[in-house]
Amino acid sequence: MVWKTLARHFISHPAPPCKANDAAVAALRQRLAAAGHKKLGRSLAIRHVAAGSCNGCELELRATQNLVYDLTQYGLSFTPSPRHADILLITGVAGGNMLTAVRQAREAMPEPVLVIAVGDCAVDGGVFKGSPAITGGADSILQVDLVVAGCPPAPAQIIEGLLALLEVNDTAPRPVRVPR
Amino acid sequence: MKLLSSEDWQAYPGKFIALWTDAHYAYALYQPAELVATLLVNGAYPALSHKGAGWFQRLAHDSNGHTAIGATDTRPAIEHFRSSDGTASWPEFSSPSGEGIHQVAVGPIHAAIIEPGHFRFSLRGEEVLKLEARLGYSHKGTLALIRGKSPRLAARFAARVSGDATVAHGIAFAHAAEAALGVTPPERAVYLRAIMAELERLANHGSDIGAIAGDAGFSFLDARFAWHRETLCEAAKAAFGHRLMMDMVIPGGVAGDILLGGMAAILAALLALESELPGLTRVFEDYASLQDRLVGTGIVPPQLAQAYAAGGFTGRASGQNHDARVSPGYAPYEHFGLEVPVEQDGDVAARIRIRLAEIIESIRFIRDMLTNLPDTAIVIAPPSGSGSGVGVAESFRGPVWHWLRIESGTIADVFIADASTLQWPLVEFAATTAILADFPLINKSINASYSGVDL
Structure with a gap:
C-alpha cells in the first residue's frame, strides 16, 4: 500500500498551468517593485476588516493571494494582528454593529496608519447608501487615504490600488495622525 | 398560502424552512414550498417549536418588533447597539459550570479574510464544551x-x-x-x-x-x-x-x-x-x-x-x-x-x-x-x-x-x-465534537454566510 503510493509519487507529472494574465501581472510586479523598494525598503502588512460587506469583496481580496496574483511577491501581506499592520483595509459599508470593532482595530495599530477602502460599499455605502443600519462608507468613521472602487473590484484592481498608495507614498510624506 | 388558527399554526407538521412577519401576519414556510400564515394579535404570534425557528423569531423581533409568545431564545439577532453613540455593553455568555472551564472570545474581526461574527467558546482544556455564535455584525438593512x-x-x-x-x-x-x-x-x-x-x-x-x-x-x-x-x-x-x-x-x-x-x-x-x-x-x-x-x-x-x-x-x-x-x-x-x-x-x-x-x-x-x-x-x-x-x-x-x-x-x-440560517446552529454543535484548534476546519467546511443571515 505504502509502496504503491510512493511509486506513484515518483512519476513526475507535467507542471499544472498557473498563469492567467501574464502581461498584467508582469506590469504590476514591475511598478510595485519600483515604488516599494525606493521609499519603503521593507514590506507592508495589511489588516483587513470587513465592516459590513456581502462577502464578495472578501472573495476577491483572498484571490489576491492566489498563485496567479501572489500578493506576497510584492512584499505585501495580510496580518491577523492590527499591532503588526501598516495598512487598515476596509471592505463593506460602515455597519452600525461594527462601529466599535473598526475603531478598536484602528486604535490598536501603530502610527502612521494608511487606511484603504476597497469596494463600492466601503467607498460610499454602495447600493446600501442611505440605509439606517449603516453610517455610510469607511470615510464616515475613519479618514481614508485611498479608495478602490468596484463591486467587487477584481484582484488586479485591488493590487493596482495598493500600488497607487505606494507610489503616492513615494513622493509625499506618510500621513501622520494624532492618536485618539 | 394557507391561513391557520394559532393552534393549527403551532401544530403544523412538516419540515420547517423559514419564518417571518409582515404588518398583519406571521408566515412560516415548510418543505417543499408550503406557505402558511397566522394573524398577528397585538404584534405577537405563537412561537414555533421547530429547532430552526429560533433565529427567525429573533430576527422578526429585531426588525419588525413582533414577539413570538413562548419563545425560549430571546437574544437580539441584529440589533446589537441601541445606544446613540454606537456602543453597548457585551451580553453575558453563559458557560457550563465545572472546574477549569474557561471562555475564549473570537471576533467579530477574524484572523482570516472573512466576514465579521463573534464566537464565544467554553472550554475545558482544549475540549470545546459549548460554542455560542453572536451574529448580526454584517447587518445592512x-x-x-x-x-x-x-x-x-x-x-x-x-x-x-x-x-x-x-x-x-x-x-x-x-x-x-x-x-x-x-x-x-x-x-x-x-x-x-x-x-x-x-x-x-x-x-x-x-x-x-x-x-x-x-x-x-x-x-x-x-x-x-x-x-x-x-x-x-x-x-x-x-x-x-x-x-x-x-x-x-x-x-x-x-x-x-x-x-x-x-x-x-x-x-x-x-x-x-x-x-x-x-x-x-x-x-x-x-x-x-x-x-x-x-x-x-x-x-x-x-x-x-x-x-x-x-x-x-x-x-x-x-x-x-x-x-x-x-x-x-x-x-x-x-x-x-x-x-x-x-x-x-x-x-x-x-x-x-x-x-x-x-x-x-x-x-x-x-x-x-x-x-x-x-x-x-x-x-x-x-x-x-x-x-x-x-x-x-x-x-x-x-x-x-x-x-x-x-x-x-x-x-x-x-x-x-x-441556507445559512439553518446551518449556524449546526456549526455551533459541530464545534463541540472537536477541539478548539479544529474549529477553523469545521467552520470552513460548513461555510455558513454571515451576511446572508444578518440581512
Missing part, C-alpha cells in the same frame, strides 16, 4: 431597502445578500417576482441562469475545499483549487462580463447574453478542472496527515441535520437528500437529471466528498446546457401587477428562499432566508 422598489431595481439588493451566492440569490429573487407577477422567463434565460449558478457552485466548492486543506496546513491543494477558482472567475468574466456574475439575473430573464468567446472560456476552465480533479482528489484521500485532521472532525449527526432540516452539502453529508433543484425543483434541471450524493458520516471529510461529487455533476451540467442552449430571447419585461410569490434556488451552500409581495409593480414586503 437589506430587507428595508428592498421595500418600495420595483423588482428590477430591488434585484441589486438580492444580488448582495451574500456575495458568494449572488447568482443563486438573484435566481431565487427572480423566481419569487416571476411567481408573484405570473410571468415565465424565456428558455434561453433559464439556461443561462443555470449555467451561471453551476459556475458559481464550482468556484465556491473548489476554493472552499482548497481552503480547508490550507487550514490543515496542506497548501498544495489550496493553491491548486484557488487557481481553478481564478480560471472559473475569469471564464465567468469572459462569458458574462463579471467575475462573480453579479447583477446578471434579473426578474424576467437575464441582463445579458453569453458573450462572444465566453463559451470557449467556460469549456476551457471546465476541462482544466476536470483533468486535474482526479489527481487532487487522490492527494486529498491519500495523505494520512490530512485525513487525520478531517475524518471524524466536526460531526453533524443525521438526527440533528434532520431536526434543522438542513439543506445543501451540509445536510447531504449527514444523510439528508434535499436539493432544491430536485424538490421543489425548477427549470431547467428537470431536463438533465440530477444525482444527489448523500453520505452519513457528517464530518468535515464527508462534506468535502459531497462537494467533490457535486463538482463533477456541475461540470456535466454546464456542458450539457451549453450544447443545448435554446435560441430564444433572454429577457421579457415583467408587467406592473400585484401578487405574492415564493422563489427558491439551490446555492452552493443550500437552498435560498425569497418571498415577495408586490403591489402595483412595487415591492410591498419581502423576506429572504439563506
Whole structure:
C-alpha cells in the first residue's frame, strides 16, 4: 500500500498551468517593485476588516493571494494582528454593529496608519447608501487615504490600488495622525 | 398560502424552512414550498417549536418588533447597539459550570479574510464544551431597502445578500417576482441562469475545499483549487462580463447574453478542472496527515441535520437528500437529471466528498446546457401587477428562499432566508465534537454566510 503510493509519487507529472494574465501581472510586479523598494525598503502588512460587506469583496481580496496574483511577491501581506499592520483595509459599508470593532482595530495599530477602502460599499455605502443600519462608507468613521472602487473590484484592481498608495507614498510624506 | 388558527399554526407538521412577519401576519414556510400564515394579535404570534425557528423569531423581533409568545431564545439577532453613540455593553455568555472551564472570545474581526461574527467558546482544556455564535455584525438593512422598489431595481439588493451566492440569490429573487407577477422567463434565460449558478457552485466548492486543506496546513491543494477558482472567475468574466456574475439575473430573464468567446472560456476552465480533479482528489484521500485532521472532525449527526432540516452539502453529508433543484425543483434541471450524493458520516471529510461529487455533476451540467442552449430571447419585461410569490434556488451552500409581495409593480414586503440560517446552529454543535484548534476546519467546511443571515 505504502509502496504503491510512493511509486506513484515518483512519476513526475507535467507542471499544472498557473498563469492567467501574464502581461498584467508582469506590469504590476514591475511598478510595485519600483515604488516599494525606493521609499519603503521593507514590506507592508495589511489588516483587513470587513465592516459590513456581502462577502464578495472578501472573495476577491483572498484571490489576491492566489498563485496567479501572489500578493506576497510584492512584499505585501495580510496580518491577523492590527499591532503588526501598516495598512487598515476596509471592505463593506460602515455597519452600525461594527462601529466599535473598526475603531478598536484602528486604535490598536501603530502610527502612521494608511487606511484603504476597497469596494463600492466601503467607498460610499454602495447600493446600501442611505440605509439606517449603516453610517455610510469607511470615510464616515475613519479618514481614508485611498479608495478602490468596484463591486467587487477584481484582484488586479485591488493590487493596482495598493500600488497607487505606494507610489503616492513615494513622493509625499506618510500621513501622520494624532492618536485618539 | 394557507391561513391557520394559532393552534393549527403551532401544530403544523412538516419540515420547517423559514419564518417571518409582515404588518398583519406571521408566515412560516415548510418543505417543499408550503406557505402558511397566522394573524398577528397585538404584534405577537405563537412561537414555533421547530429547532430552526429560533433565529427567525429573533430576527422578526429585531426588525419588525413582533414577539413570538413562548419563545425560549430571546437574544437580539441584529440589533446589537441601541445606544446613540454606537456602543453597548457585551451580553453575558453563559458557560457550563465545572472546574477549569474557561471562555475564549473570537471576533467579530477574524484572523482570516472573512466576514465579521463573534464566537464565544467554553472550554475545558482544549475540549470545546459549548460554542455560542453572536451574529448580526454584517447587518445592512437589506430587507428595508428592498421595500418600495420595483423588482428590477430591488434585484441589486438580492444580488448582495451574500456575495458568494449572488447568482443563486438573484435566481431565487427572480423566481419569487416571476411567481408573484405570473410571468415565465424565456428558455434561453433559464439556461443561462443555470449555467451561471453551476459556475458559481464550482468556484465556491473548489476554493472552499482548497481552503480547508490550507487550514490543515496542506497548501498544495489550496493553491491548486484557488487557481481553478481564478480560471472559473475569469471564464465567468469572459462569458458574462463579471467575475462573480453579479447583477446578471434579473426578474424576467437575464441582463445579458453569453458573450462572444465566453463559451470557449467556460469549456476551457471546465476541462482544466476536470483533468486535474482526479489527481487532487487522490492527494486529498491519500495523505494520512490530512485525513487525520478531517475524518471524524466536526460531526453533524443525521438526527440533528434532520431536526434543522438542513439543506445543501451540509445536510447531504449527514444523510439528508434535499436539493432544491430536485424538490421543489425548477427549470431547467428537470431536463438533465440530477444525482444527489448523500453520505452519513457528517464530518468535515464527508462534506468535502459531497462537494467533490457535486463538482463533477456541475461540470456535466454546464456542458450539457451549453450544447443545448435554446435560441430564444433572454429577457421579457415583467408587467406592473400585484401578487405574492415564493422563489427558491439551490446555492452552493443550500437552498435560498425569497418571498415577495408586490403591489402595483412595487415591492410591498419581502423576506429572504439563506441556507445559512439553518446551518449556524449546526456549526455551533459541530464545534463541540472537536477541539478548539479544529474549529477553523469545521467552520470552513460548513461555510455558513454571515451576511446572508444578518440581512
